[in-house]
Amino acid sequence: MTGVTGRARRTGGAACVALAAAVVPAACAAPGPAGGPDDGRLQVVATTGILADLARNVAGDSADLTQIVPDGADPHSYEPTLRDVRDVVYADVALSNYLLLEEHAVVKMLDANLPEHATNVSLAEAATKYAAEVIPLVENLNLDTVWLGLRVSGTGQDLGATRASEVRLSATSIDGPGDLSGFLTETFGNPRAYFDSSDGIQAGDRDSVTLPVDAHTHMSWGFTEPGVYRLELAAELLADGPGAPVQLGRESFTFAVGVDPHGVAADLAADLGDGTDVEVLDAGHADLTVRLDDRDLVIQADAIGDPGEGDPGEGDPDHEGDPDHEGDPDAVGHPHSASLDPARTVISVPAKALAPVPAGRGFGFLGRAGDPVHLLPQAVLGKHVHGEIDPHLWHDVRNAKAYVQVIRDTLTAADPEGAGEYHANAGRYLTLLDETDAYVAETIAEIPRTRRYLVTTHDAFAYLGRAYDVEIAGFVAPNPATEPSVADRVRLTRTIRSLDVPAVFLEPSVAARSQVLAEVAAENEVAVCPIWSDAFDDRVTTYVDLMRANADSLRRCLTPERSTP
Structure with missing residues (x-):
């Protein structure tokens, strides 16, 4: 990690950049847009909307912040564009989650195109300094073949x-x-x-x-x-x-x-x-x-x-x-x-x-x-x-707080003149995250323990389960080459019936390709309710929104008297 002294800035249009695999001759970036790299503010790029939102709450008006993966896109598969390269080549600070959350082309694009003076932070790894806890990515679909x-x-x-x-x-x-x-x-x-x-x-x-x-x-x-x-x-x-x-x-x-x-x-x-x-x-x-x-x-x-x-x-x-x-x-x-x-x-x-x-x-x-x-x-x-570690740390608000502290330290090191504002902003935001953590815990605690089971489409909620005492009962994983077998549907139906769950949960961004979960839910007369994982949409636009919306959805759909979406 390379620090920045003061507000060092790379300007001009002659910087050469390489996109992702770097198997073609390097492309040269055009000069940065007005109000961007030349406006005197710290230039920050963040890979995902969630990281950008955390950083925005720390930076305030003292930094110009750019998000690489657009809202609604899947960070696991997003391929960077030449516009993304241009944003990176002018950056003073780059924030990625890493632990292989992002498509590898995004990581390669960052590492190949950041200027020498820039600070490059893998937040999920750096956050362990502030007691963020990581857990293994456990994959068990009980398939009947290897x-x-x-x-x-x-x-x-x-x-x-x-x-x-x-x-x-x-x-x-x-x-x-x-x-x-x-x-x-x-x-x-x-x-x-x-x-x-x-x-x-x-x-x-x-x-x-x-x-x-x-x-x-x-x-x-x-x-x-x-x-x-x-x-x-x-x-x-x-x-x-x-x-x-x-x-x-x-x-x-x-x-x-x-x-x-x-x-x-x-x-x-x-x-x-x-x-x-x-x-x-x-x-x-x-x-x-x-x-x-x-x-x-x-x-x-x-x-x-x-x-x-x-x-x-x-x-x-x-x-x-x-x-x-x-x-x-x-x-x-x-x-x-x-x-x-x-x-x-x-x-x-x-x-x-x-x-x-x-x-x-x-x-x-x-x-x-x-x-x-x-x-x-x-x-x-x-x-x-x-990788081997579940990268979705932010579903435990305490881990998100550790991210914020790393971001505060990173921006302060890159821009010592803005240290006072970064620390003040981070302090206020950490208080809001404490309130959010309490809200999520209290809201989920209202769900009867016998109903606190999460059946969804994405194995991304282990941190939510551990932090707030929710059992991750299963996720849908159809055979991608054929229609799901009778055995696949029977297993999912058995899970829903044996646990007597009133609802299953579906990420809005994948609703169009998760028909099996919706069909099995309909057959068993259980509700299909929303849950957000990696990306924002028009209903959930901030990290605090995401955590509160997920807690509300779980309580509304899993509590007997609230079991309608």
């Missing part, structure tokens, strides 16, 4: 990696009786294939995917014929600056598709000939993982065996902290994770994973619409790259 993603673990500092670095995973060979594809279905249902053997394996970016350092992404996997498949992946670190990529190794991963996985495991053990058992991975959340600090590839798995044997996401609370039950130290937030050797593991794709090829545009790599194909579901619809 939920298989990709992951990069470790920091890679010894290899020169920074938060703007990426790791590229490339398919070097795919063998099997049919075609194998690893793909992602984006928010509006459009597929994007990363690995696809239907047209041959291509060198370069054709059959590859890049991930930020210490990140995870969900994936869908398709297999056109039953049998045994082997996917070889090679990994390399794309660090900032000049120099060749750092090679991180390669491994072959074995899939048993529609055939007995234990028989495949026995054959593999016989081929190895060293007496070592071969594991069958057939349930839970698992990732094909690049370990940066070890420079190798493994399978990081949260559960092995029958999904009924335990909770693959949260682990057994009776053993938390017990060294006899600790797994891979890289598996932050997953106390029962294990790092499995790909050479001694078979990933099961059972016969029940057979489904028709979707009729939607772009699924031709899987076959003709309606043809049978074995699918491992992506589980969470949309581009969803994240």
Whole structure:
């Protein structure tokens, strides 16, 4: 982090900037607009509307504040524009949440284009100085097949990696009786294939995917014929600056598709000939993982065996902290994770994973619409790259207070002449946040404990649940490649009925693509009520509005005499 002395300012129109991936020649920014970088005020950029609102309450009139991700847009998938680059190149202070909340292109754009004098703050990490508490991102959808993603673990500092670095995973060979594809279905249902053997394996970016350092992404996997498949992946670190990529190794991963996985495991053990058992991975959340600090590839798995044997996401609370039950130290937030050797593991794709090829545009790599194909579901619809820590800290107001204190200190260091105003503004706002925290706690406490269950569409409310004693009962995660199965709907219906919840909650920004939740709610005669997570809209325009509106919505919809939206 680089501080600023006084009100240092970069002016003029000759500053060259690079947008996001920086794979094209740098673009040169035009001079800043009147009333912007040349008006004498501190120039501040914040990635999201929530961060911008917090900063605005501290800065007052002493800073000119620009928001990168527009209201109503999803910070997880927003792609920056040249206008955003122009705003960043004149900034004195940049505020991001990080913990992989923002689309990685936004972080790369910030880090590549901020002037040398600017201060660049990752608020979620810096806020721990003021007692902000972070919690693991727990993902448990109780799927009846393996939920298989990709992951990069470790920091890679010894290899020169920074938060703007990426790791590229490339398919070097795919063998099997049919075609194998690893793909992602984006928010509006459009597929994007990363690995696809239907047209041959291509060198370069054709059959590859890049991930930020210490990140995870969900994936869908398709297999056109039953049998045994082997996917070889090679990994390399794309660090900032000049120099060749750092090679991180390669491994072959074995899939048993529609055939007995234990028989495949026995054959593999016989081929190895060293007496070592071969594991069958057939349930839970698992990732094909690049370990940066070890420079190798493994399978990081949260559960092995029958999904009924335990909770693959949260682990057994009776053993938390017990060294006899600790797994891979890289598996932050997953106390029962294990790092499995790909050479001694078979990933099961059972016969029940057979489904028709979707009729939607772009699924031709899987076959003709309606043809049978074995699918491992992506589980969470949309581009969803994240880290091990839940980044939505602000749903606990006490964490938002820590953000405000970091912002106050940052603006004061960048502009000592404005210190008095920043401290006074922050003091008043912290008082308002104390009042907001009390309001949220008191409002939610009015909900009977037996009704205090949150069923929603987005796994973003763990901080709300922990801070205000709300049980996160589940969230909707349809198979992105097909219509949700009968089993998917049965599980959601069972949750609603067994907990006797009077309402489920839907973010207004995703209402158009969350039909399953609305349909199941209608079938069970429960209300659908609003809840806000990452973004503002025309009804909720400030952070205080967001927290109060969520508390009001929970009380109104979960309290028996108030159970109408």
